[in-house]
Amino acid sequence: MSVSGKLLDVQHVTVEFHIGGLMGGTLLTAVNDVSFSLDNDKPEILTLAGESGSGKTTLSRVLLRDLEPTRGKVLFEGRDLSAIRKRSEFNEFMKKVQPVFQNPFETFSPLRRVDAYLFDTAVNFGMASNRRGAVKVVDDALHNVGLSLDEVRQRYPHELSGGQIQRVSVARALISKPKLILADEPVSMVDASLRMEIVNLFQKLRDEQNVSVIYITHDLATAYYISDRIGIMLRGYVVESGPVEDVLERPAHPYTQLLKESVPEPAPKERESWAKHIALGTTEVKEYGRIGCKFAGRCPHVMDICRKADPPDVQVGQQTVKCYLYSEDAEKSAAGTGH
Amino acid sequence: MALLSVKNLHAYYQTEVYGISRTVRAVDGVSFDLFPNEIYGVAGESSCGKTTLIKVISGSIKPPLKALEGSVNYTFGDYSVDMLRASQDELRQNVRWKEISYVMQGSMSVLNPVRRVIATFRDIVDTHEGITDKQKFLEQTRAHVNRLGLPTDVLDAYPHQLSGGMRQRVAIALATVFQPSLIIADEPTTALDVVVQRGVLQMIKEIQAISSNTVLLVTHDMAVHANVADRLMIMYAGRIAEEGPTETIFNEPLHPYTQHLIRSLPMIGERSTKVSLEGAPPNLAHPPTGCRFHPRCPYVMDVCRTEVPELVTVKERHRVACHLVKEDSL
Ligand SMILES: Nc1ncnc2c1ncn2[C@@H]1O[C@H](COP(=O)(O)OP(=O)(O)OP(=O)(O)O)[C@@H](O)[C@H]1O
Ligand SMILES: Nc1ncnc2c1ncn2[C@@H]1O[C@H](COP(=O)(O)OP(=O)(O)OP(=O)(O)O)[C@@H](O)[C@H]1O
Numbered sequence: 271m272s273v274s275g276k277l278l279d280v281q282h283v284t285v286e287f288h289i290g291g292l293m294g295g296t297l298l299t300a301v302n303d304v305s306f307s308l309d310n311d312k313p314e315i316l317t318l319a320g321e322s323g324s325g326k327t328t329l330s331r332v333l334l335r336d337l338e339p340t341r342g343k344v345l346f347e348g349r350d351l352s353a354i355r356k357r358s359e360f361n362e363f364m365k366k367v368q369p370v371f372q373n374p375f376e377t378f379s380p381l382r383r384v385d386a387y388l389f390d391t392a393v394n395f396g397m398a399s400n401r402r403g404a405v406k407v408v409d410d411a412l413h414n415v416g417l418s419l420d421e422v423r424q425r426y427p428h429e430l431s432g433g434q435i436q437r438v439s440v441a442r443a444l445i446s447k448p449k450l451i452l453a454d455e456p457v458s459m460v461d462a463s464l465r466m467e468i469v470n471l472f473q474k475l476r477d478e479q480n481v482s483v484i485y486i487t488h489d490l491a492t493a494y495y496i497s498d499r500i501g502i503m504l505r506g507y508v509v510e511s512g513p514v515e516d517v518l519e520r521p522a523h524p525y526t527q528l529l530k531e532s533v534p535e536p537a538p539k540e541r542e543s544w545a546k547h548i549a550l551g552t553t554e555v556k557e558y559g560r561i562g563c564k565f566a567g568r569c570p571h572v573m574d575i576c577r578k579a580d581p582p583d584v585q586v587g588q589q590t591v592k593c594y595l596y597s598e599d600a601e602k603s604a605a606g607t608g609h
Numbered sequence: 610m611a612l613l614s615v616k617n618l619h620a621y622y623q624t625e626v627y628g629i630s631r632t633v634r635a636v637d638g639v640s641f642d643l644f645p646n647e648i649y650g651v652a653g654e655s656s657c658g659k660t661t662l663i664k665v666i667s668g669s670i671k672p673p674l675k676a677l678e679g680s681v682n683y684t685f686g687d688y689s690v691d692m693l694r695a696s697q698d699e700l701r702q703n704v705r706w707k708e709i710s711y712v713m714q715g716s717m718s719v720l721n722p723v724r725r726v727i728a729t730f731r732d733i734v735d736t737h738e739g740i741t742d743k744q745k746f747l748e749q750t751r752a753h754v755n756r757l758g759l760p761t762d763v764l765d766a767y768p769h770q771l772s773g774g775m776r777q778r779v780a781i782a783l784a785t786v787f788q789p790s791l792i793i794a795d796e797p798t799t800a801l802d803v804v805v806q807r808g809v810l811q812m813i814k815e816i817q818a819i820s821s822n823t824v825l826l827v828t829h830d831m832a833v834h835a836n837v838a839d840r841l842m843i844m845y846a847g848r849i850a851e852e853g854p855t856e857t858i859f860n861e862p863l864h865p866y867t868q869h870l871i872r873s874l875p876m877i878g879e880r881s882t883k884v885s886l887e888g889a890p891p892n893l894a895h896p897p898t899g900c901r902f903h904p905r906c907p908y909v910m911d912v913c914r915t916e917v918p919e920l921v922t923v924k925e926r927h928r929v930a931c932h933l934v935k936e937d938s939l
């Protein structure tokens with residue numbers, strides 16, 4: 271076991287992208303000083319939710335060692351990801367940390383049959399010594415997601431529906447029996463019943479096989495249903511985090527409040543209020559570049575101080591909230607400006 | 610008078626791989642009508658044939674997909690067209706963009722990343738309907754985008770400068786410049802956060818209210834249907850399981866599959882265990898006999914295994930295909 275007792279330790283991770291031309295381009299901070307950790311002996315499901323384009327996928331790429339952070343570091347089982355150099359080490363790492371991608375069609379080459387891909391995965395990770403041995407491994411993984419080898423045999427990705435291919439990609443991730451699954455919108459393309467099947471499966475993996483899951487989603491109802499903790503992202507920052515009940519039942523950050531209020535009820539009884547007009551940001555770059563709180567342009571509680579510097583992380587009950595409403599600085603500022 | 614009348618539609622994918630032919634019966638005996646001035650939602654199991662159905666009714670049939678049987682008839686005022694028999698020329702000149710707009714999932718990702726939004730749009734429309742007056746076209750587009758409350762400078766932006774939600778709203782705005790009678794949207798908000806999703810759907814509702822046209826909205830998100838759709842179709846394995854007003858589908862579902870679907874919806878603040886359907890989803894290359902839901906249905910009877918249940922009208926505007934449900938003798 272690792273020294274830190276942590277499965278995953280994310281420390282002040284920042285990712286900057288240069289966008290625009292070589293000269294005169296801008297710097298976009300897609301992930302901004304994000305820290306959190308997962309315990310080794312207490313598997314959990316951590317949801318990352320929040321705004322479209324807020325840095326969730328970019329963060330998950332860092333965790334998969336697919337992208338070097340500009341600043342900060344990530345430890346997996348106590349080991350700095352940037353220290354992984356050899357192919358064999360990387361292979362060991364990938365066996366333990368498996369992704370499920372947002373767009374399942376990117377997981378599979380359009381020119382290869384999906385069953386062949388699954389067999390190769392099983393062989394490459396040493397889960398079977400040859401194709402014949404891989405049949406059982408692959409079939410088991412497919413059964414976990416409500417499919418069978420029979421159904422995908424000989425088929426190319428375009429011959430499967432979005433839902434089918436997504437289930438195949440969860441099955442692919444299960445082949446190497448990982449300790450951490452990074453699932454980026456694994457249910458956005460499947461029906462309600464399958465959504466529950468997949469999230470129930472994550473729960474089962476957590477409870478019975480000690481697998482932790484980082485669940486990235488826009489579906490807050492399933493996030494509430496399965497996760498232990500949740501982090502809400504906005505423009506690169508985690509603006510609110512804590513136990514999922516606290517954050518989603520009593521959101522403290524004004525953005526989380528807007529988010530929760532916008533979740534449509536799965537029953538036709540509040541159509542009128544849900545249809546109430548809301549304002550949306552237009553171009554991402556503008557808000558990313560803004561000094562101070564990124565939500566200031568849309569926040570109903572905005573104060574002068576919010577536009578001057580990044581809000582601090584404040585502990586509010588069980589939640590950590592990045593907002594001046596809960597900090598002492600704001601009281602001084604509000605008194606000063608007569609708000 | 611129906612805007613669209615689909616009768617007994619059968620559309621299959623017929624492929625040959627290594628000499629083995631395979632037929633996927635993705636749409637297998639579907640009949641329904643769309644009326645002017647309504648938002649019609651389609652939901653159903655993953656891979657039950659929703660996108661295939663849309664491809665057929667929007668006239669985008671390409672091999673290996675074939676429409677083998679049935680009819681798809683539109684009536685736009687005094688112009689009517691049979692989708693399965695119309696020529697590509699006719700569709701291009703009279704139907705696409707003018708009468709039917711199809712917003713595919715991720716539609717804005719087809720935009721050329723190095724060209725401004727408006728330029729790409731002009732290219733697409735040009736090939737479709739031979740714009741003669743470029744200036745008028747530009748003005749019309751700007752006015753429309755403006756009326757929908759979007760800043761017109763989004764038209765001069767490059768796609769990567771817009772957020773996913775803005776791209777999707779621009780896609781929908783552009784699809785509706787010519788005020789088509791029917792807007793078809795396949796999962797238009799799937800990749801978006803709920804705030805942006807709400808904005809996009811509000812815009813769709815607004816467009817619908819302005820031009821009293823018909824919107825066909827396909828999504829897995831039942832909560833979206835609950836808040837947006839006037840009527841709902843629930844599909845299972847290439848067929849319609851149930852169809853009715855949104856309230857009826859949510860509050861008094863009669864088909865066992867619909868009942869399961871509604872029960873499986875999670876809600877914030879409520880943590881009871883939600884179960885998924887037992888058994889594997891049907892393989893449409895070898896669909897179950899009789900009622901296609903029978904291998905997974907908790908109420909299965911002998912008759913279900915051999916006889917296909919008819920889609921019968923049980924109440925005004927409420928249709929169900931299940932042997933448990935008796936036709937109303939209205
Ligand atoms: N390789 C890249 N180069 C430049 N900018 C990038 C790159 N990858 C992502 N971005 C930008 O970084 C920001 C965060 O993107 P990211 O995909 O991580 O968001 P997300 O939270 O996953 O969004 P969504 O919910 O839409 O999936 C966006 O503004 C995006 O355009
Ligand atoms: N090009 C193709 N060739 C062969 N089979 C296909 C093809 N496209 C789709 N299918 C099959 O047709 C069936 C219906 O697919 P379709 O895409 O219409 O489903 P859907 O209801 O839209 O699914 P989803 O909810 O996942 O989007 C599926 O079994 C799918 O595998």
Ligand code: SF4
Nearest residue numbers: 563566569576593594
């Ligand atoms: S810091 Fe200020 S602008 Fe930002 S969310 Fe809090 S109150 Fe609103």
Ligand code: SF4
Nearest residue numbers: 900903906913931932
């Ligand atoms: S017809 Fe029979 S098997 Fe099909 S849904 Fe009704 S009761 Fe169930």
Ligand SMILES: [Mg+2]
Nearest residue numbers: 326327372454
């Ligand atoms: Mg993403």
Ligand SMILES: [Mg+2]
Nearest residue numbers: 432659660661
């Ligand atoms: Mg589809």
